[in-house]
Structures are given as structure tokens and as C-alpha cells.
Amino acid sequence: MTDHVLSVEEMRAAERAAMDSGVSEWQLMQRAGGGAADWIWRIAAGRAVTVLCGPGNNGGDGYVIAETLQRRGLTVTVVAPVEPASETARRARDGFSGEIAKTLVSSSGEVLVDCLFGYGLSRKVEGEFAKLLELACPSHSIRIAIDVPSGIFADSGEWLGASHRYDHTLALGAWKRAHFLMPARADMGNTRLVPIGLDLKDPAERLSERPRIHPPEPDSQKYTRGLVAVVAGEMPGAPLLSSLAAMHAGAGYVKLFSDHSHPDAPAELVIEDGALGEALDDERIGAVLIGPGLGRGSEARDRLRAALNSGHNLVLDADALHLLDRAMLDGADPAKMVVTPHDGELAKLCETFDITATDKRDRAIGLRDATGLTVLAKGPDTLLAPAQGGVVYFPQGSSWLSVAGSGDVLAGMIAARLAVTGDAVGATQEAVWLHQEASRLAGPSFTAGQLADAVRAALALFL
Ligand SMILES: NC(=O)C1=CN([C@@H]2O[C@H](COP(=O)(O)OP(=O)(O)OC[C@H]3O[C@@H](n4cnc5c(N)ncnc54)[C@H](OP(=O)(O)O)[C@@H]3O)[C@@H](O)[C@H]2O)[C@@H](O)CC1
Ligand SMILES: Nc1ncnc2c1ncn2[C@@H]1O[C@H](COP(=O)(O)OP(=O)(O)O)[C@@H](O)[C@H]1O
């Protein structure tokens, strides 16, 4: 399967299981190195290649890659500052028919293949290894990391040592967490998975699969198609943006509960003012969104309480995340709720719910476990911690999404998909995919309003 995301421990267990079933480590290395070489061959397109080989099996892969490319006629230079430390890596080194240099020579190639360290990195990269990377990375025009860039800790995506930018990263056997977490993912370039025939079962953590969105049922009407209630507060702009996105993301009916006048709102958007408790007392509502433009005062608090007590499916974003606490959640059903914090809001929620974790994945899991909420931790490395457990990662989104109001658009789309399907985890994934596709369709430097406008065309790509 190509959607598993494994920890280093799980990766080692999967490889042990393969070996228990009769596949040798040497065979696994042949598959890994051979599969990686196929990609490098295409990327190099005849250019000379430098392969850096480290002491472990990542280095072993490097010798297999070097031999494969050399046999295909490429000019290959291997640089290995130390001897291989594992038997399988030694066998791979012995199978390389070319010269092995201890240091980088000036005549090295244009394409760098980094096989110094993979997921076996156990400490900071220093000394001769650090110097070699410092020399080799800037002096090659195309940089390819094998499994992970050397220096990246595969479980967290942190750099242990100096960071370097790569154009391509070829993940071996299965994705590791680092392939989806910052800062690693920003430095990995294009990522590709090279399968090596591991039999992976029941992943706790996985990559979100591109969803298939269904058109309305033949007998659907506006209420059964999904009625979204967007609850406004102090500021009119943000909830209006969320409502527009919700209207384009498949909901049958969008109501904005707001006391503002909204002169720019389209005629199709129904705006209701007055008592929120009564307005929310409509069993046809499929999902409520509260938070964008809500404010943080006592009136905002009352509106959030009304939404939490409404019993509806709920999306909590922006200001709602600053007001949420244990007392607010008391009596509400977290299984019906999705919270959508960016990094700052996630930090605030962790403070509120006494979660001491410091990295994003652990914070999202901690918050989910402490509250029973489904947590979408947003950013360049958006990840989802579903109430039911596990973690879901996403392909990298466009960095043009870093524009004010883009989160309001996403929240509106989650509410729409939730009103349509009633499935918080599925709806959230659909919305993240729609958001990313809409950003591509909107072109560069879009505004949040233009992003919301692109949602309908994005939806068409998932039908
Ligand atoms: N097993 C399999 O079946 C398959 C594995 N595959 C490949 O193997 C990779 C994992 O291999 P691996 O476990 O040997 O680890 P790897 O990343 O090569 O490095 C470990 C070596 O480096 C050393 N070392 C660590 N940090 C260091 C530092 N900062 N500075 C200096 N030294 C440091 C460490 O030394 P030690 O910590 O023991 O002192 C040890 O000698 C994986 O990413 C994939 O590419 C594929 O071929 C598929 C089949
Ligand atoms: N550099 C980036 N790359 C990819 N996606 C990003 C990036 N920056 C922000 N995003 C996405 O854009 C949205 C921003 O949401 P948020 O931070 O709540 O913004 P706002 O509060 O202005 O609406 C999130 O969905 C986030 O994942």
C-alpha cells in the first residue's frame, strides 16, 4: 500500500517481517536501490552523478544505485568518508565496480545522490559528514535525497545538524512522518515513493487518499443536501467568506446567523439576525460553523455556548478556539466536532487543555486524546488527528494559501461537507483536498474571496 506513514520502529518491524517471510535484507536493498536508480536515471537524463555513501544501509542503497547507474552508462563518482558498518552495506560496496573516493573531488557530477544517512540517523550530523554535505549540496545543480535527506530525523521532520535543500526525495518502502512534517518537507522537494514489496497492514498513520465526492442523491432537496449554519459575531467579513465557500462546496442551503447588514452578500445567502439559540433550534441544520469573526468578548462566549449546546455537527475555528475550554465542552458531544487550529491556535488550545507536547503532531494527538475532538492542525504540514485515532497527513498544498482569510474559506468548506455527509473525518479530508485544488485553480497571489470562488471548479475535479 502506498498510503502508510510509518515510524522508524514500524519501518524496522516491517522489514523484519519481510525477512521472516523469506526475503533477505540484501534483496530488500536491491529493490530499494534499483527502484531509486530508475528515478535517478530519468532525473539525471545523461548527466554525471555523485553518490555520497554513509556507513549504514542507506549507504548500502547508495552503492547499489551507483552500480546500477554506472552499468547503464552514466558517469558515477562515489564518495564514502567511512567504511560500511553493516554486512549488507559491505556486500553492496563490494558489488560496486567503480572507484570510491574518501572526499569530494572537483570533477564530481551535476546530480547529487545523498545516501549518507536514512532513518538510522541517531545523532547530530557533524565533522566530516557535515563538511561533505556543505561542499556537495551547493556544488551540484540537482540534489536527490534517498529515503530522507541526511540529517533529517525521520520520526519528527527535524534537522539534526545543518539543513540543506533537495530537489527530490525518494522514500524507500513506505512514507516516514518526516515526509509530511515541517521543516523537513519544505526541504525535500518533490517526493516519490519507491515500493520494495513490504507487506504493511492496518496503518495507524496514513496519507489522505484523494477523495471521490458524490453529487446530490436523485431525490435530494435543499435541506437533505445539507443545511449549513454559519454563526457570525463581531466582524462581518470572515463569516461571509466562510459562507461563500460553503455555498460552493456542495451544501444545499447556507444560512448566515449575523446581526450585521452584509451589503456585499449574494442574494442566495440567507442572513438571519436575532436570538441565536432559537435559530439553531432547527433540526434540519446539518452542520454549524462558529469562530471566524466571532470576537472574544462575553457575547462571543454566549454564542459559542449556544452552538456547543445545539447538538449539531460543529466546526470550531479561529476565535472559537481561543474561547474553548473544559467548562465549555462540558455536556457537548466532541465526537460531532472538528477543531481547525493553525499553529498559534494549537499552542493556545494545548495550554488550555494542559498538553505539554511541543511538536505539531504530538500536540494534535494530545489535544484529540484529552478532549475527544477531531483536530485538524493546519499549516504547510496540515495533519488530521481523528477522534477515532490515528493520524492522517496530506500532500503538500500551495504556499499561496498563506493569505489572510484562507482558513475561513477552509472552515466553510468543512462545514459544507460535514452537512452533506455527516462524517467529520471524511468531510475534513474532502475540504482540505478541495482547498488545495481551489488554490491551484485560483492561480498565483489570489485573495481569499477568489479562493472561495474557485471552490466550485475544484469540486468538479472530485466528482
Ligand atoms: N533494513 C532494511 O532492510 C532496509 C533498509 N534500507 C535503507 O536503510 C536505511 C536504514 O539503514 P540503517 O538502519 O543502517 O541506518 P542509516 O540511516 O544507514 O545509518 C545508520 C548508520 O549511520 C550511523 N550514524 C547515525 N547517525 C550518525 C551521525 N549523525 N553521524 C555519524 N554516524 C551516524 C550509525 O552508527 P551508530 O548510530 O550505530 O553508531 C549507523 O552506522 C534506510 O533509510 C534505507 O535507506 C533499504 O535498503 C531497504 C531495506
Ligand atoms: N505555506 C503554506 N503552504 C500550504 N498551505 C498553507 C500555507 N500557509 C497556510 N496554509 C493553509 O492556509 C490556511 C490558513 O488558515 P489560517 O491560518 O486559519 O488563516 P486565516 O486565519 O487568515 O484564515 C490553512 O488551511 C493552512 O493549512
Ligand SMILES: [K+]
Ligand atoms: K539520505
